Amino acid sequence: MNFQTLMDVIGWPLIKIVILLVPVFTVVAYLVWFERRVLAFFQSRLGPNRVGPLGLLQPVADGLKLLLKEDIVPTNARPFLFKIAPIFVMTPAIAGFAVISWALPWVTPAGNTHGFVVADVDLGILLILALSSLGIFGIILGGWASGSKYPLMGSLRSASQMLAYEIPLTLSILTVILLAGSFRLSDIVAAQQNLGWYFLFPGLIAFGVYLVSAVAESNRTPFDLPEGESEIIGFHTEYSGMRFAFYFVGEYANVVLISVVAASLFMGGYDIPFVKDAALYAAHPNLASVLGVLSFAVKGALFAYFFIWIRATWPRYRYDQLLRVGWVVLLPIALGNLMLVALLKLWLLR
């Protein structure tokens, strides 16, 4: 095995992972800041503005505080499970970013290309779905291992919620996959570029279903029942310090993930609007890549903003209503839409 192969197999992926993780963690930390500022803007108050300019150092201060806090394991808890449960939430959420294709490949002066993706696997989107379902184990384990009733209720709610919304989510993504003809995220973006417009329009219903189920998947308002702060306080009631922070980071990483996945699937990902990407890439490949990442970031931020907007506006569903929405409303819509798109595709292909 020569150096080149070693580099290709281990070296470059590791470098890419580091290059990816730093911005992902930064974005997750600043999403919290962004959310608090935006919520404050909605609620006619200021939000965090004391630590650093515009409160920009607030995430650092929060992180430090959580690091330095005592790590409490309640008497009734099952210590081993209690300690590892938060990792089960954070790891899958972070791992999902590996398959996201951030831009067209970077071209080095020597003519080599390096894709803006850690692992451009051909079942990328399925991997994300699988990982996001794994996250639920962390919540169930945490709730169960806490040895307390409130967290247990939170985790049970979470389990049934996840079941109810996983299916519409998958069906809505399947619609896009039908349209694109591939599970690979870079292919899906390429298909949208070839089509000339984003899947948002042919897949409008799927887009709606995706948005609703994605909010439910990431346990945010109006589907934040597993937390249900004013009712059952949440599955992480007994957690403190860094273990709590793991849940928190996991949740926000999920928000970032569903935002960028939505941007990839429905808004053309790193496609730059109103510009002929292929021509630009042929002329200035690296400029096109950088602009692509920026365009992607803006689209993702729009979705993140949308999720915060919902949180500022809506009350919370009740347990039974939430399940009814999932099984009785979203599932038939998603199924019907999938069949409709499949028929359309058949008809258009002929």
Added chain:
Amino acid sequence: MAAEHTGEAFTSPLREVMETKTYELNMGPQHPATHGVYRAILQLDGERVVSMESVLGYLHRGIEKWAEYRTWTQATPIFDRLDYVGAVLNCHGYVGAVEKLLNLEVPKKAQYIRVVLDELQRIANHLLWLGTHALDVGAQSMLFYGIREREAILDLFEAMLGQRLLQNAYPIGGVRFDFPKGWVPVCYRLLEELPKKIDDYETLLTGNRIWVQRTKGVGVISAKDATALSLSGPTLRGSGVNFDVRKAMPYSSYEDFDFEVPLGQNGDVFDRYMCRIREMRQSVRIIRQALDGMPAEGELKGKVGRIIRPPAGEAYYTVEAAKGQLGYYIVSDGAEKPYRLHIKSPSFVNLQGIETMCRGGLIADVVANIGSLDIVLGEVDR
């Protein structure tokens, strides 16, 4: 269909072969949605409430006994601490009772000023209630909007009475001050703005599908049950019983004003919510009439001596406080201190309806119900 709430649990065929048990859940006294130190012991079947028991007394301060060791005048400020978000109304109830025992006529102008302050306090109370209730149901922005407008009212209190929350608003016999210079125009401007703001709240909540689903058909209490439990205030009127102390037994010149008593039909959380929202609009109407009809000249205080010694006897006086009918029962033995004093606090009485409302509902409904009762634990435990 979605808004229906049947109160019946889904019974799985497995239930016949598998044994299930109810379990006990302690909600409070430290819980974000119990509005203070209220504690409920819930018997739950899954998330469904089988039975519920209230445990009170965590905030008992012995206010009634305390008052017996103070002179009639000295006792006044403590009653602000009953319902600390509706302090003016508490004060009105107490001074009204003493005035009744003294058989004292309060000057017309003082009565009108009392009406203005009372109704402002009612709006302030309802705004805070709206915010916290919406927060319990999960809509967090409402809290800040409610507090924003309440702030303007508290500023008015501060300008006139020197205090924002616990104002010790009225002395026995009348009011302390006339409106300060420039106060009335500011108040008028607030009255202009408030209905628009209330429209905004309604846009945010009344028309919201989730809000309606969470509140309609939830926590139903029939007019019969509500009367039997002697509930009062918006909690009673939400069930469609037309009883408002301001109309039924007018005090402080309420008979001079033209206003409606908003009524609900179903007695659910939504109706109680609508009652309070519409009550705020009516309060705006009353304040406007009181300010328009305010006598230009007149005494601010009836004839009371420096040391008050009501004749031996007893008196019961009720006002329509923000939460319901607030009654003071006082007994005098002719001395300068109350011989006995008892408070019928609306929060305590209304809380008796909670079990009827919650049984058969879900945990989330318990929270919505507690919010819709608008209890303040300072008043429940006294």
